[in-house]
Amino acid sequence: MLASIWPSWLSKEKEEPQTEADSNSDVADESTPKAHPVTPSLDVPSFTLSGDDAETNSSTDPSPTTHEVPMFPAANSAQRADRIAPANEQRSKPSVSGPASLMLPPSLSTGNPRGLTATNAPRGPLPNRGPPANSQQRVNGGLSPNGVAGASKGRGKVLLKPGHSPMDWAALIRSGNLSGVDTFQRVTPIQLKAMTGRKGKPAWSSWQGKVYNITPYLPFHPGGEPELMKAAGRDGTKLFMDVHPWVNWENMLGPCLVGVLVPENYASSSLEDMD
Numbered sequence: 614m615l616a617s618i619w620p621s622w623l624s625k626e627k628e629e630p631q632t633e634a635d636s637n638s639d640v641a642d643e644s645t646p647k648a649h650p651v652t653p654s655l656d657v658p659s660f661t662l663s664g665d666d667a668e669t670n671s672s673t674d675p676s677p678t679t680h681e682v683p684m685f686p687a688a689n690s691a692q693r694a695d696r697i698a699p700a701n702e703q704r705s706k707p708s709v710s711g712p713a714s715l716m717l718p719p720s721l722s723t724g725n726p727r728g729l730t731a732t733n734a735p736r737g738p739l740p741n742r743g744p745p746a747n748s749q750q751r752v753n754g755g756l757s758p759n760g761v762a763g764a765s766k767g768r769g770k771v772l773l774k775p776g777h778s779p780m781d782w783a784a785l786i787r788s789g790n791l792s793g794v795d796t797f798q799r800v801t802p803i804q805l806k807a808m809t810g811r812k813g814k815p816a817w818s819s820w821q822g823k824v825y826n827i828t829p830y831l832p833f834h835p836g837g838e839p840e841l842m843k844a845a846g847r848d849g850t851k852l853f854m855d856v857h858p859w860v861n862w863e864n865m866l867g868p869c870l871v872g873v874l875v876p877e878n879y880a881s882s883s884l885e886d887m888d
């Protein structure tokens with residue numbers, strides 16, 4: 614039974630028909646051959662750290678290494694030296710003859726699921742889709758500290774009253790005409806100037822040649838009523854564009870459309886044309 618685990622260099626003894634250990638007899642058989650220890654003939658590699666080897670393995674070796682990843686044993690270690698490795702074991706030992714046989718860590722660029730390279734990788738931050746960096750809205754941090762428009766010199770969003778959210782406004786403009794007039798009007802600059810939102814008059818403002826009644830929108834304006842009132846009775850295009858050019862005025866105030874802005878002498882010139 615023990616024969617199956619005998620090392621190969623004991624094969625001679627293993628082949629003997631019977632050993633003492635295998636015998637079931639209580640009395641030792643004088644004729645049973647005895648096993649004798651045999652010194653292995655293999656050339657077992659060994660090394661020392663003394664003398665020249667220690668000098669060779671010194672970490673202060675000034676010769677530059679060609680590998681970035683430290684290896685163990687070191688490339689110039691006596692453990693890797695061919696001169697002490699038996700010729701019949703060289704296949705199972707790592708070769709130090711070239712870098713191709715060394716296992717290096719995977720390159721960082723190979724694990725790149727987006728396929729970005731140095732040439733197509735985005736440079737700098739992603740595109741900014743909000744207000745420009747130098748916008749007053751960014752400079753003043755948007756909402757004023759106490760949520761009240763005009764509380765500071767800067768502009769900002771305000772706390773709207775309950776029932777005056779953008780969603781509420783969206784629902785309101787679906788309800789119908791909010792212009793305050795029954796038919797579209799031709800509005801002259803003098804007429805527009807009179808619609809200031811004060812003394813019982815509605816607040817009108819023009820946007821790219823169209824006149825809107827902004828009175829119903831005042832309590833819904835996220836920038837506050839005072840800000841929106843700056844455009845009352847006049848052309849609000851520049852004021853609007855300076856603050857939030859991305860807001861769609863026409864969509865938001867569609868049902869508030871009063872008419873179109875016409876030159877002051879429009880009526881008389883039209884009558885003359887009719888003659």
Ligand code: HEM
Binds near residue numbers: 755841861865
């Ligand atoms: C009558 C047309 C106008 C409409 C439909 C309108 C609409 C809006 C909307 C939707 C916002 C929110 C913007 C956002 O959340 O990004 C806003 C904010 C604001 N609006 Fe207006 N606005 C109008 C006119 C004006 C005018 C004429 C001024 C200034 C004189 C003004 C000043 C502001 C300010 C300061 C804010 C807050 C800052 C901000 O939104 O980032 N708005 N407005």
